[in-house]
Amino acid sequence: xxxKKTMVxxxxxxxxxxxxxxxTCTPTAGxxxxxxxxxxxxxxxxxxxxxxxxNGLDAIGASPDTIYSVQIGAAATGSIGATPTGYDLKLALLxxxxxxxxxxxxxxxxxGAGGAESFSVAGLPAGGYFVLLTSFGGSPDCGxxxxxxxxxxxxxxxxxxxx
Amino acid sequence: MKANVMMKTLSLAVLGLAGLxxxxxxxxxxxATWGGNQTPPGPWGTALQTQAAVSVTTxxxxxxxCKLTVGLNQNSSPSAKGxxxxxxxxAEQRYRARFVTSTAIALTQLNRSALIFNVVGxxxxxxxxxxxxxxxxxxxxxxxxxxxxxxxxxAAGQYRQVDIALPNQAGANRIEIDLTxxxxxxxxxxxxxxxxxxxxxxxDAAPTGTVTGLSNGAWGGVDxxVLGLAGxxxxxxxxxxxxxxxxxxxFDSRRQSFIGQ
Numbered sequence: 001x002x003x004k005k006t007m008v009x010x011x012x013x014x015x016x017x018x019x020x021x022x023x024t025c026t027p028t029a030g031x032x033x034x035x036x037x038x039x040x041x042x043x044x045x046x047x048x049x050x051x052x053x054x055n056g057l058d059a060i061g062a063s064p065d066t067i068y069s070v071q072i073g074a075a076a077t078g079s080i081g082a083t084p085t086g087y088d089l090k091l092a093l094l095x096x097x098x099x100x101x102x103x104x105x106x107x108x109x110x111x112g113a114g115g116a117e118s119f120s121v122a123g124l125p126a127g128g129y130f131v132l133l134t135s136f137g138g139s140p141d142c143g144x145x146x147x148x149x150x151x152x153x154x155x156x157x158x159x160x161x162x163x
Numbered sequence: 164m165k166a167n168v169m170m171k172t173l174s175l176a177v178l179g180l181a182g183l184x185x186x187x188x189x190x191x192x193x194x195a196t197w198g199g200n201q202t203p204p205g206p207w208g209t210a211l212q213t214q215a216a217v218s219v220t221t222x223x224x225x226x227x228x229c230k231l232t233v234g235l236n237q238n239s240s241p242s243a244k245g246x247x248x249x250x251x252x253x254a255e256q257r258y259r260a261r262f263v264t265s266t267a268i269a270l271t272q273l274n275r276s277a278l279i280f281n282v283v284g285x286x287x288x289x290x291x292x293x294x295x296x297x298x299x300x301x302x303x304x305x306x307x308x309x310x311x312x313x314x315x316x317x318a319a320g321q322y323r324q325v326d327i328a329l330p331n332q333a334g335a336n337r338i339e340i341d342l343t344x345x346x347x348x349x350x351x352x353x354x355x356x357x358x359x360x361x362x363x364x365x366x367d368a369a370p371t372g373t374v375t376g377l378s379n380g381a382w383g384g385v386d387x388x389v390l391g392l393a394g395x396x397x398x399x400x401x402x403x404x405x406x407x408x409x410x411x412x413x414f415d416s417r418r419q420s421f422i423g424q
Contacts, residue, residue, distance in 0.1 A: 011276075055281065056283045058283055101386060107213040109240040
């Protein structure tokens with residue numbers, strides 16, 4: 001058995017015995033901030049990262065997961081909203097880490113297919129969060145989506161110069 | 164890991180006392196409002212409320228002051244949920260929990276089910292979720308019942324299923340679980356469960372049932388649990404309203420010792 005075959009066999013054994021596959025996610029769609037305004041994204045371009053979400057309670061299955069990171073400041077008052085085209089969007093704000101077990105401290109899924117979803121960030125503790133755009137399946141479970149960030153004031157001062 | 168350490172005792176009466184200042188002059192010392200997705204008073208981590216009516220009402224289910232009452236909005240989305248998260252477990256290799264629940268919903272149809280207790284591990288089985296154990300309230304065709312899905316990577320669909328009718332159809336039932344995880348790829352994980360009328364005493368030696376031979380090491384233990392109402396089936400969310408409620412009380416969780424009444 002050559003080296004490559006050996007490694008394949010080892011990998012197969014690892015799969016058979018079952019490794020630790022944390023349902024973690026990464027904000028591959030980028031970063032949202034006060035300057036984001038409105039952006040257009042096709043969520044079908046994203047991959048499926050989570051089979052469930054929101055403390056494992058929401059069985060979102062194989063739907064693509066479009067995930068952004070966002071930093072929310074103390075006493076923020078803004079909002080985040082999205083309007084999907086032709087599919088039923090679930091828009092959620094994950095607190096702390098990006099995993100299937102994270103609490104969705106904001107969870108917008110009121111409208112049906114094509115309906116806009118949004119949530120306010122007022123009252124949230126300052127810190128890092130993840131914005132999840134996904135769906136509970138069905139056909140289609142993704143599509144063109146308009147995402148809008150209403151400024152999450154107060155803005156974190158990144159730099160100041162009197163030059 | 165210390166033995167016999169109580170992780171959390173969550174009688175809703177405790178919440179009620181913590182929320183006394185919000186109850187005003189009302190007759191009960193129960194918290195008046197729940198507050199969606201905020202940190203509740205008492206030992207709970209996060210209060211969940213999405214497209215659901217959630218309240219703390221009096222009296223409790225077992226001579227207690229208060230209980231948690233949850234109903235999902237009619238025609239709500241699959242995201243609808245109400246309840247509370249206990250984030251204190253930390254990859255527990257043995258986890259015992261008990262709670263009392265009741266519902267007056269005319270729940271008999273097979274297609275009506277909702278999740279009432281979710282046990283989440285730090286890891287997921289390959290190609291699966293982090294849910295190590297889920298307990299659903301279901302209609303079994305003729306009566307109200309429970310459905311346990313316990314993780315087992317060897318089983319079809321990675322879960323083994325147990326159905327049991329609620330012994331006290333119209334009243335309070337006590338549910339206790341004792342979940343042990345196998346090490347690595349071992350197959351000696353085990354679930355013991357007790358489902359009884361809340362007024363009936365139970366003993367550690369006589370569970371209602373036992374599921375042995377579980378290959379559940381992939382979940383890595385217990386990291387958090389959620390008590391409440393979520394994951395309602397389409398038929399549940401279509402046919403029931405926010406006034407079709409499920410009640411919860413007397414939550415307690417431990418690593419080692421039997422809880423019982």
